[in-house]
Amino acid sequence: xxxxxxxxxxxxxxxxxxxxxxxxxxxxxxxxxxxxxxxxxxxxxxxxxxxxxxxxxxxxxxxxxxxxxxxxxxxxxxxxxxxxxxxxxxxxxxxxxxxxxxxxxxxxxxxxxxxxxxxxxxxxxxxxxxxxxxxxxxxxxxxxxxxxxxxxxxxxxxxxxxxxxxxxxxxxxxxxxxxxxxxxxxxxxxxxxxxxxxxxxxxxxxxxxxxxxxxxxxxxxxxxxxxxxxxxxxxxxxxxxxxxxxxxxxxxxxxxxxxxxxxxxxxxxxxxxxxxxxxxxxxxxxxxxxxxxxxxxxxxxxxxxxxxxxxxxxxxxxxxxxxxxxxxxxxxxxxxxxxxxxxxxxxxxxxxxxxxxxxxxxxxxxxxxxxxxxxxxxxxxxxxxxxxxxxxxxxxxxxxxxxxxxxxxxxxxxxxxxxxxxxxxxxxxxxxxxxxxxxxxxxxxxxxxxxxxxxxxxxxxxxxxxxxxxxxxxxxxxxxxxxxxxxxxxxxxxxxxxxxxxxxxxxxxxxxxxxxxxxxxxxxxxxxxxxxxxxxxxxxxxxxxxxxxxxxxxxxxxxxxxxxxxxxxxxxxxxxxxxxxxxxxxxxxxxxxxxxxxxxxxxxxxxxxxxxxxxxxxxxxxxxxxxxxxxxxxxxxxxxxxxxxxxxxxxxxxxxxxxxxxxxxxxxxxxxxxxxxxxxxxxxxxxxxxxxxxxxxxxxxxxxxxxxxxxxxxxxxxxxxxxxxxxxxxxxxxxxxxxxxxxxxxxxxxxxxxxxxxxxxxxxxxxxxxxxxx
Numbered sequence: 001x002x003x004x005x006x007x008x009x010x011x012x013x014x015x016x017x018x019x020x021x022x023x024x025x026x027x028x029x030x031x032x033x034x035x036x037x038x039x040x041x042x043x044x045x046x047x048x049x050x051x052x053x054x055x056x057x058x059x060x061x062x063x064x065x066x067x068x069x070x071x072x073x074x075x076x077x078x079x080x081x082x083x084x085x086x087x088x089x090x091x092x093x094x095x096x097x098x099x100x101x102x103x104x105x106x107x108x109x110x111x112x113x114x115x116x117x118x119x120x121x122x123x124x125x126x127x128x129x130x131x132x133x134x135x136x137x138x139x140x141x142x143x144x145x146x147x148x149x150x151x152x153x154x155x156x157x158x159x160x161x162x163x164x165x166x167x168x169x170x171x172x173x174x175x176x177x178x179x180x181x182x183x184x185x186x187x188x189x190x191x192x193x194x195x196x197x198x199x200x201x202x203x204x205x206x207x208x209x210x211x212x213x214x215x216x217x218x219x220x221x222x223x224x225x226x227x228x229x230x231x232x233x234x235x236x237x238x239x240x241x242x243x244x245x246x247x248x249x250x251x252x253x254x255x256x257x258x259x260x261x262x263x264x265x266x267x268x269x270x271x272x273x274x275x276x277x278x279x280x281x282x283x284x285x286x287x288x289x290x291x292x293x294x295x296x297x298x299x300x301x302x303x304x305x306x307x308x309x310x311x312x313x314x315x316x317x318x319x320x321x322x323x324x325x326x327x328x329x330x331x332x333x334x335x336x337x338x339x340x341x342x343x344x345x346x347x348x349x350x351x352x353x354x355x356x357x358x359x360x361x362x363x364x365x366x367x368x369x370x371x372x373x374x375x376x377x378x379x380x381x382x383x384x385x386x387x388x389x390x391x392x393x394x395x396x397x398x399x400x401x402x403x404x405x406x407x408x409x410x411x412x413x414x415x416x417x418x419x420x421x422x423x424x425x426x427x428x429x430x431x432x433x434x435x436x437x438x439x440x441x442x443x444x445x446x447x448x449x450x451x452x453x454x455x456x457x458x459x460x461x462x463x464x465x466x467x468x469x470x471x472x473x474x475x476x477x478x479x480x481x482x483x484x485x486x487x488x489x490x491x492x493x494x495x496x497x498x499x500x501x502x503x504x505x506x507x508x509x510x511x512x513x514x515x516x517x518x519x520x521x522x523x524x525x526x527x528x529x530x531x532x533x534x535x536x537x538x539x540x541x542x543x544x545x546x547x548x549x550x551x552x553x554x555x556x557x558x559x560x561x562x563x564x565x566x567x568x569x570x571x572x573x574x575x576x577x578x579x580x581x582x583x584x585x586x587x588x589x590x591x592x593x594x595x596x597x598x599x600x601x602x603x604x605x606x607x608x609x610x611x612x613x614x615x616x617x618x619x620x621x622x623x624x625x626x627x628x629x630x631x632x633x634x635x636x637x638x639x640x641x642x643x644x645x646x647x648x649x650x651x652x653x654x655x656x657x658x659x660x661x662x663x664x665x666x667x668x669x670x671x672x673x674x675x676x677x678x679x680x681x682x683x684x685x686x687x688x689x690x691x692x693x694x695x696x697x698x699x700x701x702x703x704x705x706x707x708x709x710x711x712x713x714x715x716x717x718x719x720x721x722x723x724x725x726x727x728x729x730x731x732x733x734x735x736x737x738x739x740x741x742x743x744x745x746x747x748x749x750x751x752x753x754x755x756x757x758x759x760x761x762x763x764x765x766x767x768x769x770x771x772x773x774x
């Protein structure tokens with residue numbers, strides 16, 4: 001087919017392109033590829049990333065999926081002029097179905113960049129695609145639920161959480177982890193991971209610097225004169241020369257630079273593209289990390305001078321833990337110290353814990369949103385994190401990385417009166433105490449030998465008493481905190497070890513799991529002992545263990561590069577949103593309410609009873625009922641709680657945080673329908689009572705959107721955004737989940753506690769401020 005024939009076909013045979021002028025069609029065709037697929041060949045496979053938007057130029061095909069019985073369910077048949085692949089590109093999810101050629105097909109494959117820049121700006125195209133997406137979503141819902149489809153996509157995809165570093169733009173991502181005496185860096189190729197390089201510039205020796213490079217599985221070490229920040233980039237490029245032509249690159253090939261920043265305080269809940277304002281904020285937050293943030297800043301400023309024309313991204317250790325609830329991050333100090341001075345638990349190793357959660361979901365082939373994960377990051381710093389359905393809900397480190405577990409040279413949690421005792425009786429000043437708890441304590445301090453776990457294990461094996469004591473204390477604290485974090489979530493599906501100690505010490509892993517079989521944590525001692533180099537991961541649990549025990553390889557600099565790519569993507573979408581006229585989102589304040597299963601309706605109101613609609617709600621098909629129930633908990637009762645209809649598959653109760661104390665339950669913050677390991681409660685109606693074993697939640701603040709709304713806002717299902725609410729007391733809500741469904745009407749829902757605290761009522765409006773995570 002000639003270019004002229006293809007343009008004529010698009011203009012006359014493809015309804016999507018009605019109204020597109022010839023020049024626009026030329027640009028679309030010029031950036032696309034025409035490919036042939038034979039009969040029964042997969043054009044798109046379930047689990048594939050949204051790599052293109054397809055136009056069927058000739059032949060016929062079908063959109064289908066294999067159901068749980070192994071039968072093929074056909075959702076839609078495609079003919080000449082039909083389009084497909086829109087769902088992945090518009091929602092950001094993996095393909096939830098296969099597109100299979102019925103005979104020889106010619107397909108025009110339009111890349112995402114052309115789809116976003118040449119098709120989506122057209123209003124007719126947006127309307128057409130919104131209707132198409134809604135129609136196909138309904139077709140799929142007839143036979144399989146969207147949750148089942150998503151689970152199939154996750155289980156069949158090789159990279160369901162986009163953990164690779166591939167990008168649309170070819171080039172190098174530079175990751176910098178600048179410390180006081182050591183600079184760690186990574187150079188990552190966006191097209192060929194075989195060209196990745198990891199390096200360390202160690203300046204701890206006052207006589208000379210030591211440069212270590214790892215590439216292609218080989219490691220080289222060399223000494224050079226001591227360097228400082230001004231020499232950083234010349235040293236990096238000079239070191240790369242020793243690897244040969246294959247790994248050489250120029251500054252012009254760098255497409256982005258990621259920087260580790262230790263402390264982001266409460267200000268930053270995700271990695272952020274660096275602006276002058278961000279630099280100022282990092283400097284202000286140096287009060288919490290005086291040894292780290294200023295050094296991180298020096299590295300950022302030098303890099304921005306050397307590479308001024310590429311985006312630079314700050315990746316914060318603390319960001320992932322911004323979802324901690326107040327009862328998990330507050331210290332038992334007067335509240336004003338938190339409000340005025342920001343003294344609270346922040347948590348660290350956030351990037352590593354987040355990566356572990358995503359990698360664990362990928363390994364066990366289950367959606368992250370249904371897993372409860374405990375991540376044990378055991379290295380020169382050590383922390384444990386409870387990750388409940390993708391959100392950090394508790395962690396061992398505190399306001400600084402000194403808190404929590406005993407570490408190689410850090411004391412970990414310690415009675416604060418010990419510090420005042422040392423100050424009063426031994427006249428120790430703040431600097432001496434900081435040196436004591438950060439450099440002379442932990443494994444090193446107890447053993448009197450070293451902070452190196454392998455040296456301690458060797459000494460313990462030879463009968464060294466203090467080495468035995470140090471090792472046992474370390475493992476005991478890990479085991480104790482694993483149990484505490486299981487309690488924090490009410491269960492666990494995955495226990496993961498990472499970091500230098502977590503990956504290389506089978507003895508630590510074994511002792512950390514010992515005695516936890518009653519929690520479902522069963523380690524396979526043989527697998528654990530025989531584990532050598534893990535590659536990317538290894539499974540060390542027994543085959544019948546209810547909890548999967550994993551060892552996941554940590555690579556801090558690669559994680560910096562990964563967070564950098566994601567932050568740039570979020571920033572580009574946020575800028576695109578802000579280029580459009582601001583569109584308001586109606587805000588609705590939801591009071592406590594109950595969704596009932598029909599079986600529970602019968603028990604509460606009598607056999608065969610049907611819910612009685614009193615008035616419609618904003619979401620189509622949903623209504624408030626005349627029926628009300630009482631909620632009875634271990635401590636008290638909430639009377640006359642409204643029932644909402646229609647009935648659901650499982651009963652769910654939504655209450656505000658202030659009501660938790662009244663009834664004596666502590667439900668987690670969850671999306672509606674996500675009820676695993678939630679507390680139960682007694683419901684009382686006129687005809688009887690029902691005790692539900694689970695189902696009480698605090699609803700996570702969220703926005704309902706139709707596919708058409710999502711297209712206008714350039715958002716996708718499950719994005720987490722920040723929403724600005726204008727008014728006398730303008731404020732920004734974070735952690736707002738976007739939920740996209742053809743049956744939704746645009747509205748943001750918050751609960752009564754959030755509305756009262758911010759003086760917000762139903763009818764006020766919010767505006768998308770930025771994308772927090774994707």
